[in-house]
Amino acid sequence: MNLKDDITIKALEIRNELKSEMDFDINPIDLELSPVPPYMGSEAIKLIIIGQDPTIRNINSRKRITCTLNLNKENALKRYLNQVITYLDLSLENVYATNLFKYFYTIPPADTINVLEAHFEKNLELLKVEMSHFPYAKIITLGEPVFRLLTSQEKFLKDYWDYNPKTKSTDGNFTFVNTNKLGRPFFPFPHQPSLRKQFYRATLPVYLEFFKNTREMNFDFK
Template identity: 45%
Template structure:
């Protein structure tokens, strides 16, 4: 079944990308030379969905090397991060994870660096329907998202677009226990599914996320895996 899903997603993504390239306002912001990376899926029972933003890494020379979502077919910081999350959930990344991006295409540079165009507003309508089709294949599987820009692109109310709010952040977090954890409710986001927002891997350098990560993973486990 997963091979069929991968093929269907790839074919639909190519059609959407052709429409984007033909759009005069969107085309200047994408790189048509780079093929869309494949989704990543484990070889066993899928028990966790990982949702990334897009494949556009900062180093343009390395983009051509990315052939699978989040580069999860190769060793690296993101794979190590997600492997840790999976281990603490008693899952195996290579067996139990389906990973895909909201935006399947490469941009000319990372979207957060594009200041003269509302990338997220412009591209979400093109890619969101395909993503919702993908997720519908796994109706009861927990979803985690990576990164604050992606969270902001998915929530209906931008004031709910801070990852740290779901992780119980308070100014005095180092002196006191964190505030209650939470997740994004289906009615509060464009996916219509609940999901658990995680910071992207580079943000783990921040003390709050580094310290709080194990507890939020445990929260995810108790909410979605018991």
């Protein structure tokens, strides 16, 4: 059994266990759709991308999601991630992409964050198992909810991009998340829809430069 299949089976077990132990009427776990397998490139994995979950708002489109972050299809999210990956002189073949929650909910669970918080620990354990297979890969997260779940700090994602509320731009003193529940440093990135905001759109190239040139983790993309 390969890693993707093994992780998907474990995600199914977690989903069924959570459904029986602590399901929530406000946003039940959807048992009709199978967990979505991770995406794993065929070359050395140098970058890990962590998303939230596959529960898009369009119910009819959910059954067509067969790969994490829809990286097997052309779409706006893939174009955004390709921009990140290409800037790092990598390709999708160097990427492992997974969701913190690999199964579907009835509605997008960012709207019911207390459900994610209650289901967090078992899914975090599985995520750590995945990460252990790629100990030298750099990690990025997508979106505010995942960032908040993995940290215990009072900061927001934009704080790591050094947002200045007076100028509504960055001062350039970028940081990454060193202490967190994942136990591995990671770089927080906004999800693709947040690029509509001028701050993230303008700051993305310079934060990418910071990301690419960070040596604190003793790992070189090249």
